[in-house]
Amino acid sequence: MAIMPRAEIKLMRRPSASTVLTAQGAYYVATGALPFVSRRAFEAVTGPKLEWWLVQTVGALVTVAGGALVSGAHQRRITPELLGVAAGSAGSLAALDIVYVAKRRIAPTYLLDAAAQVAVLGALASAPRPVDPVKAGSTGQ
Secondary structure (H helix, E strand, O other), X not given: OOOOOXXXXXXXXXXXXXXXXXXXXXXXXXXXXXXXXOHHHHHHHHXXXXXXXXXXXXXXXHHHHHHHHHHHHHOOOOOHHHHHHHHHHHXXXXXXXXXXXXXXXXXXXXXXXXXXXXXXXXXXXXXXOOOOOOOOOOOOO
């Protein structure tokens, strides 16, 4: 096993919570909006859907969550609640993807999304924790 030089180790820094939330939010906005952009493209990737209204409902909610994650990250307002929404969304979506692929209710391509969600959870877990302004004594004004 080769030992990496120090210069290479420095390049492998953990992403900040802001970076993770921005990436997660952008992914959610893109995937959540797709059903509104092109049903044909969405179903080409995920398979045909009988309950299109449900696809659009989930898409709208995922898009809103993504927008909130991007906004919070951009404003540097990374609260425990925002991190909870990020982790809860990723965990819920991953679990649903895995369970319903196993039950053969959704296409196996959803496992790619599950992998992305698990990667987000890992990145969130390893990201350096931002300073909580309330605990630091700041009033935020």
